[in-house]
Amino acid sequence: MSQNAAAATAGPVSPDDVAGLRAAVTGPVLDPADAAYAAECATYNLAQPTAPAVVVGATSAEDVAHAVTFATRHGLAVAVKNAGHQVVPSVGESSLLITTTRLTGVEVDESARTLRVGAGVRWHEALAAAAKAGLAPLAGSTPGVGVVGYTLGGGLSPLLGRAHGYAADHVRWIEVVTADGVIRTVTPDDEPELFWALLGGKGNFGVVTRIEFTAVELTAFYGGGLWFPGEDMAEVLEVWRTWAPALPETASTSFAVQRLPQDDALPAPLRGAFVLHVRFSHLGDAAEAEELLAPLRAAGTPVLDSIAPRPVPDIGAIHVDPVDPLPYVETGFGLREFSVETLAALVEAVGPGSDCPLVTVEVRALGGALDREPGTPNAVPSRGLPYVTFAFGVAAPPDLPFMDEHLAKYAAALSPWTDPRNVVNFIAPDEAVSEAEVRRLYGAERYHRLAAAKRRWDPDNVFRRNHNIRPSSAPAGD
Known part of the structure; x- marks a missing residue:
């Protein structure tokens, strides 16, 4: 039995446990008794409420790492709420929710035609910063959508997609916290399988805290x-x-x-x-x-x-x-x-x-x-x-x-x-929920490769509050 699987047998989260997490994390750590809990958990879809055991408002990759480690220790699934329209499916008392809206910052390198953004950045912020350099990123139809969540799902631009492909095609660098609580920087040359899986695997392989991508010269x-x-x-x-x-x-x-x-x-x-x-x-x-x-x-x-x-x-x-x-x-x-x-x-x-x-x-x-x-x-x-x-x-x-x-x-x-x-x-939160449906979405060959990456990077399926790609040895989750 792996360390994470053993952790899944742990008992319920106690107030002392939550207090320990608060001491380790810079951002807010909230449970259902806290006044700010409901606002932190709120989603764009008012018909899809979330009610995790604990919600962590991350202010850094280190906060995310502490939250993931805490979740695995206590047998909680990790869910991520980014920004904009994202709705997190099936987040209940057996989950820890990480919100990334505080992971802000847009860095533009005009000469390299790149943007590096935090997971809380929305497209209107990235578009405004890029425009000052005469650049256009592959933003979606709604500027209020979060850049990172959109890009991990492919990213379909109504302006640049047919000429330049998916937003995911332009990513060069990813900062991610994996299920072992380690902060990693991933590129096509460093951990190429994880890089491949993150872009399109949306949320199955870790919590992405920053990405860097190229933009197009267009005003x-x-x-x-x-x-x-x-x-x-x-x-x-x-x-x-x-x-x-x-x-x-x-x-x-x-x-x-x-x-x-x-x-x-x-x-x-x-x-x-x-x-x-x-x-x-x-x-x-x-x-x-x-x-x-x-x-x-x-x-x-x-x-x-x-x-x-x-x-x-x-x-x-x-x-x-x-x-x-x-x-x-x-x-x-x-x-x-x-x-x-x-x-x-x-x-x-x-x-x-x-x-x-x-x-x-x-x-x-x-x-x-x-x-x-x-x-x-x-x-x-x-x-x-x-x-x-x-x-x-x-x-x-x-x-x-x-x-x-x-x-x-x-x-x-x-x-x-x-x-x-x-x-x-x-895909709606209640669609593509079975393994057969997710396999159908990705196709057998791509799904097999994604499942292999999942076995390496998240063998206990900690990141399962999504359209889940399961390692073959992992249960469907609760």
Whole structure:
């Protein structure tokens, strides 16, 4: 029996145990009796509360190391809450939660075109710092999302992804605390298997406290959105269906069928509206972009047009994702095609005349550099996937099962075109929870390699509060 497995037989955490951890850690150490506990544990999804035995607000990699060592000594699973939209699944009294929002700091090396960021940094901070040097990192659709969690799940940029690949493809250096409580710096040359597994294995191999990655020389783009009346979605999407695959790699697009709330924060044409939101970005000039857009503009008359020249830090204007925490349920899966039949099934499921109450049902066109293995390979499992879809419904927690039913109806309607691959960041907390489902996500060969890395770096499955990759000898967890 390993040292960690032996520790798992330890008894419950006592107040004296927690006091000892407080003495060792600089940041706050909280248990359910502490007034600040609820705020420290809060997540973006108000319907997914966390209630760990102990939560540690790490201020350094050393704090993280103390927390991981404490957890293994007391037989607790380690969960990590980064920043932004991250939701940690199944965090209860048998877990220790580490929050990394205090691990701040952005260092920009203009000559090397690199950024080094702490695990608490969000994209809007990194984007602003990079812009001062004329650089653009591969940020996602929501600038409020945490850089590290997004990147460990691959990182799908609606601006730079098709031209430059996944954010994970640009990582050069990782600082991580592994299950043995050791702070390690990992590069492609130093522990290459751990480096490979961390990027795409999202949270299964340790607590990442800092990363360094390269950025692109870019200061502006042309993009935004066109919102068409929802009643026109079939006609517009019939054009989008053949238009999107023909775009050059410098252009990216997605669409979202939206039933928006009556919210004064929205532009007047969108308040309480049923719309089709077509997103677009282009890395060239306005004239090139408008030439590409011409077929789509001819497909219908938008109620709102936000496409314009923009500075790179304005990337959030492409998708205009919700900012404030919400109670919601979600699903995401890959699509192997978006054919005439796929479109017909989507329109029937979520279009005019359907009973669909979901706030957003989106499809993103991938391809380009997202299909290509980077110079330094990683575990990202979605290369070659042409489309990914994501849907969510918002409601008061008692009404969320109703939304879940409609998510299931949508998934069933598109099931004939489902692909086993998916973007890791688009998987809901209650999806890909069994070993068979996770194996299906990664594919047998990649999963076997990840499981081998897990056996080396986390043989007792301490990091199991995630879409778990289990060493073959480890139990499923509690």
